[in-house]
Amino acid sequence: MAEIIRARNLVKRFDGFTAVDGIDFSVRRGECFGFLGPNGAGKTTTVRMISCVSPVTEGELVVDGMDVRREPRRIKASLGVVPQEDNLDPDLSVRQNLAVHARYFDMSRDLANQRIDESLALFQLVEKQHEPIWALSTGLKRRLTIARGLINQPKILVLDEPTTGLDPQARHLVWQKLRYLREQGVTMLLCTHYMEEAAHLCDRLVIMHQGRILVEGSPAELVEQYVGREVAEVRVSGPQRERVLAQMASGPGLTVEEVEDVLYIYARTPDGRAQMADLLLESESVAYHQANLEDVFLRLTGRGLVE
Amino acid sequence: MTIALPRIGARLPDVSYRAYRVWQRNRDVYLRLWKAEAIWPLAEPLITLLALGLGLGELITEAELPGGQRYIEFIAPGILAVFPMWAAAGECGWGSFFRMENQRTYHAIIATPVSIEDVITGEILWGATRGFISSVYILAVSAAFGLLHSPLVLLVPVMAYVSSLMFASVSLSYTSIARSISSLNYFFALFITPQFWLGGVFFPLERLPEELQVASWFVPATHVVDIYRGLVQGHLNLGHLGDLAWIAVVAAIFYYVALISMRRRLIQ
Numbered sequence: 001m002a003e004i005i006r007a008r009n010l011v012k013r014f015d016g017f018t019a020v021d022g023i024d025f026s027v028r029r030g031e032c033f034g035f036l037g038p039n040g041a042g043k044t045t046t047v048r049m050i051s052c053v054s055p056v057t058e059g060e061l062v063v064d065g066m067d068v069r070r071e072p073r074r075i076k077a078s079l080g081v082v083p084q085e086d087n088l089d090p091d092l093s094v095r096q097n098l099a100v101h102a103r104y105f106d107m108s109r110d111l112a113n114q115r116i117d118e119s120l121a122l123f124q125l126v127e128k129q130h131e132p133i134w135a136l137s138t139g140l141k142r143r144l145t146i147a148r149g150l151i152n153q154p155k156i157l158v159l160d161e162p163t164t165g166l167d168p169q170a171r172h173l174v175w176q177k178l179r180y181l182r183e184q185g186v187t188m189l190l191c192t193h194y195m196e197e198a199a200h201l202c203d204r205l206v207i208m209h210q211g212r213i214l215v216e217g218s219p220a221e222l223v224e225q226y227v228g229r230e231v232a233e234v235r236v237s238g239p240q241r242e243r244v245l246a247q248m249a250s251g252p253g254l255t256v257e258e259v260e261d262v263l264y265i266y267a268r269t270p271d272g273r274a275q276m277a278d279l280l281l282e283s284e285s286v287a288y289h290q291a292n293l294e295d296v297f298l299r300l301t302g303r304g305l306v307e
Numbered sequence: 308m309t310i311a312l313p314r315i316g317a318r319l320p321d322v323s324y325r326a327y328r329v330w331q332r333n334r335d336v337y338l339r340l341w342k343a344e345a346i347w348p349l350a351e352p353l354i355t356l357l358a359l360g361l362g363l364g365e366l367i368t369e370a371e372l373p374g375g376q377r378y379i380e381f382i383a384p385g386i387l388a389v390f391p392m393w394a395a396a397g398e399c400g401w402g403s404f405f406r407m408e409n410q411r412t413y414h415a416i417i418a419t420p421v422s423i424e425d426v427i428t429g430e431i432l433w434g435a436t437r438g439f440i441s442s443v444y445i446l447a448v449s450a451a452f453g454l455l456h457s458p459l460v461l462l463v464p465v466m467a468y469v470s471s472l473m474f475a476s477v478s479l480s481y482t483s484i485a486r487s488i489s490s491l492n493y494f495f496a497l498f499i500t501p502q503f504w505l506g507g508v509f510f511p512l513e514r515l516p517e518e519l520q521v522a523s524w525f526v527p528a529t530h531v532v533d534i535y536r537g538l539v540q541g542h543l544n545l546g547h548l549g550d551l552a553w554i555a556v557v558a559a560i561f562y563y564v565a566l567i568s569m570r571r572r573l574i575q
Contacts, residue, residue, distance in 0.1 A: 014575060051418060053414075053417055053418060053574065054574070054575060055574065072422075073420045073422065074420075076418065076419055076420045077419075077420045079418070081418035083411075083414065083415070083418070085411055085414070086411075087410065087411035087412060087414050087415040088415075089332070089336065089410065089412060089415075090410060091336045091339055091340060092335065092336060092339065096335060096339075100331075100332050100335060101415075101419065103328050103331060103332075104325070104328050104416060104419035104420065104421050105419055105420060106325075106328075106420075152419075
């Protein structure tokens, strides 16, 4: 698969503060590529540079064969952007929002109307098309924002926290639409701190922290490599805790991480579960779950609160 | 071998025909709200002409005004100048700030092939259009009072557009540095309102102390009011060309300031 975005030693500084600190990545045509990380990791800054609304401080950034410094208008013409914030036009109707946006791309009225009808149908907004924006629920607004981002049939769809603030039903509906778009071959960039979302949608992803990329891979690879198969979350204290930690030495397939009063124990080998069961038999409070991206994320970026 | 060129601080503003797309967006919103938007530009001049023109004006003897006019005839051209000033400055002050910070409309637009300079240009063209619309309403009100006699008044909306370009540019320049919507109050209280009352609309400037008369040359509204007096009374002279040049220069300077300052604010 050919690459559609390439970043080499990409740097972004604001008044002495380094938001993105020399990152390299490339995105292949047709894949969903995720940027994960805590708030302030540099994900949004990175996609803003790709979207040509934030100048690159240093390094190389090529989007669809064009340098972001030289051809911002042409790059923007082939991007669809779904921002984190709601910036629909509140005074216009659903349909007018799409029509006004289509005009920014110099689309003819006929073509715009055809595309608007298609996207209203795809996003189940046909019945709402003449409603004003203030009458829409958060979920409907999100769907409309994604529909707006697709109006120019972009080569790359940039999604910044597309389901933040949505209830579970609305979130699953958005995911379903995004999976459909990926099947249609739309390249997607997804910034998120929802691990479940990344696991659902991303072919490959990077985890960012403090302006750097910590790891890169597919969700399954990263889980396998950094946390293994199963995780036990154990709440023990005092002598019991010491005993569990001492026993850890006898379990070669296990790794442990201590956070406050909780021990996270990762089973990395196939018989890890059995070892874990022996180990924790007497503990007062233990919960098991299948290792997931969230464990990778928290192991790499720390479980402490990031402000 | 690649050569790293030094970053040049001053880049040329990237303005294109797409500014018109921004103007069209504002027009579409206006057309949805036009009935509510029509109230101010109709009610304000009507009330002013009634209260000051007829009410207060009856107490003022004609001999005290230049050319022996009635007071209502004296203030009509001034009102044609200052209400469109409010319309244009308000649009690029409160209106633009609201679009930029509350609705995040600018952010939505610059994610498309439209540049931030196109947005600024479109906003100023739209602010001027609001001045133009306001002047048309006021012309209608003034005509109803029987205050228009010269065919030159047909040029009033054109002049309203030109002078509103200036007020819109000045206003948007201030908006580009405003931290909150309430800090726009400084601009309107200290810059727009004094022009409204002291720009030669309600009394001849010759009444002011000499120093203030000199200072009034620097006040944009003074030059606009001058031109309207010529248009409404049906006699223009070369001095009006000077006024027009003054307006063009100030508009150009503040248009450039708005372009640079808004880019600095929004493109980081």
